[in-house]
Amino acid sequence: MADGKIEAQPAVLLDQLRALVANPEAFASDRQEIIALARQAAVALEEPFETLQRLVYSPLPLITARVAQDHKIFQTLLENKDAPTSAAVLAQKTGIHPTLLDSLLEYLTTQNMVGEVSPQQYTPTKLSNLLVAPLFVDAVVHFHDNCLPAFNALNFSLAHPSDPRTPFEIGHNSPTDFYTWLETHPVQAGAFHRFMEAQFASLPTWLDVVSFPDEYAQSASPETPIFVDVGGGIGQQCVALKKKFPSLQGKIILQDRAAVLEKAIVGDDVEKMPYDYLTEQPIKGARAYYFRQIFHNNNDATCQKILASLLPALGPSSVILIDEKVLPDEKPSGTSVEYTAALSLAMLAMFKALERRESQWRKLLGDAGFEIREIKKFTDYGDSVIVAVKK
Structure with missing residues (x-):
C-alpha cells in the first residue's frame, strides 16, 4: 500500500477468482458483497462497445x-x-x-x-x-411469455400516461387484464401459478410470525368468523392456516371470483364465497381479514376502493392482515435491492402498480381510515405482515 492506496495485484486477484469458481462455498460468508463488487468490477473494466453490447442484448x-x-x-x-x-x-x-x-x-x-x-x-x-428443474422451467415460461411483452411496452406506457391500459395489455394487445387473460392461456396460467407457489415454498411465511390462535381466535365459537381470505385464489393460505393450527376454532372463509373458487383446494371445513373486493364486504365483524399480494397488483386509487369496501365490516376486535413486501424507506445495499427494485418494475409493467415502502403503506392505510398497529417482517426481502385496525 502506497499513499493510502491499495496496490493493484492482478495476478493475485485472478488466482482468487479462479479459487472462487472452483470452490464457491469457501466464499459464501461474503457472498453478497463479492457479487456486488464483481458486477461493479466488470462494468468498470468494460470498453464502451462492450457495455453497449451487454445492454442491447440483455433480453x-x-x-x-x-x-x-x-x-x-x-x-x-x-x-x-x-x-x-x-x-x-x-x-x-x-x-x-x-x-x-x-x-x-x-x-x-x-x-x-x-x-x-x-x-x-x-x-x-x-x-x-x-434450468430443467420445474421452478426454473415455470419461471422462464412466465417471464418470457407473460412479462416480456409487458416490459417491452413499459416505455410506451410511461410516454402516454393518459392511456388507461397497463403495459401488459399494450404489449399483448389484450382487451383484458393479466388475470383474466390467463383464463384463456392455460400453459402460461399453469406456469404462473406453479411458479408463484414454488418460489416461496422454502421461505418463511406470515404464519411463522403470527400466533393466530392466541392473537385472533381467543374465545371464538364455531360460528365466529376468524379468518376471511379476501381474494385468496384457490385457498392455499386457508389450507396453510388449518395445517399450522389444526385445532383452530371458528369459521374460515375463502373469497374470490366464482370461476377461481371452482378450482379451490380447500375442504368442506372452509366456506367458499364468491366476492368482488371492490364491493362492500359481506362478512361483518370477523377477527381477521387477510389480503395476500392484492394491493401490489393495484394502484393507490383502486387500493383505496378496496379498503373503503372493507371498512364498514370491521368490528371492535377486527384487524386487517396485509401479507406483502414492505420496502424500507432508506435503500439498503446488497443483491436483495436489485430483486425488489426489479419486482416493483414488474408490478408497474403488469398492473400499473408497485411494491410499496413503509411510508407509502402508512399513507395509503392512513388515508383510508386505518392505522398500522405493527409490521412483522419474515424474510430478508421485505416480506411482511402489516397488522392494521380501524382508526
Whole structure:
C-alpha cells in the first residue's frame, strides 16, 4: 500500500477468482458483497462497445433459455451426461437447422447454460441442471411469455400516461387484464401459478410470525368468523392456516371470483364465497381479514376502493392482515435491492402498480381510515405482515 492506496495485484486477484469458481462455498460468508463488487468490477473494466453490447442484448439470456427449454436442448444434454453430445445429435433431437443451432449453442455457452468441451461437442453445466428443474422451467415460461411483452411496452406506457391500459395489455394487445387473460392461456396460467407457489415454498411465511390462535381466535365459537381470505385464489393460505393450527376454532372463509373458487383446494371445513373486493364486504365483524399480494397488483386509487369496501365490516376486535413486501424507506445495499427494485418494475409493467415502502403503506392505510398497529417482517426481502385496525 502506497499513499493510502491499495496496490493493484492482478495476478493475485485472478488466482482468487479462479479459487472462487472452483470452490464457491469457501466464499459464501461474503457472498453478497463479492457479487456486488464483481458486477461493479466488470462494468468498470468494460470498453464502451462492450457495455453497449451487454445492454442491447440483455433480453437474450431469457429468450435463449426459453428456446433451449422448449426444444429440449438441456434435456438432451442431460440424457447423455456421461459423454458429450454432438451438434448433429442436438440438431436431430431439437429439429433446429444445424446452422441456426450453431449460433444458438454458441450464445448458450457464453452464458454458461451449455458447455462446449471440444468443437461441436456439448455438455450440460450447473445452470443446465437448474434450468430443467420445474421452478426454473415455470419461471422462464412466465417471464418470457407473460412479462416480456409487458416490459417491452413499459416505455410506451410511461410516454402516454393518459392511456388507461397497463403495459401488459399494450404489449399483448389484450382487451383484458393479466388475470383474466390467463383464463384463456392455460400453459402460461399453469406456469404462473406453479411458479408463484414454488418460489416461496422454502421461505418463511406470515404464519411463522403470527400466533393466530392466541392473537385472533381467543374465545371464538364455531360460528365466529376468524379468518376471511379476501381474494385468496384457490385457498392455499386457508389450507396453510388449518395445517399450522389444526385445532383452530371458528369459521374460515375463502373469497374470490366464482370461476377461481371452482378450482379451490380447500375442504368442506372452509366456506367458499364468491366476492368482488371492490364491493362492500359481506362478512361483518370477523377477527381477521387477510389480503395476500392484492394491493401490489393495484394502484393507490383502486387500493383505496378496496379498503373503503372493507371498512364498514370491521368490528371492535377486527384487524386487517396485509401479507406483502414492505420496502424500507432508506435503500439498503446488497443483491436483495436489485430483486425488489426489479419486482416493483414488474408490478408497474403488469398492473400499473408497485411494491410499496413503509411510508407509502402508512399513507395509503392512513388515508383510508386505518392505522398500522405493527409490521412483522419474515424474510430478508421485505416480506411482511402489516397488522392494521380501524382508526
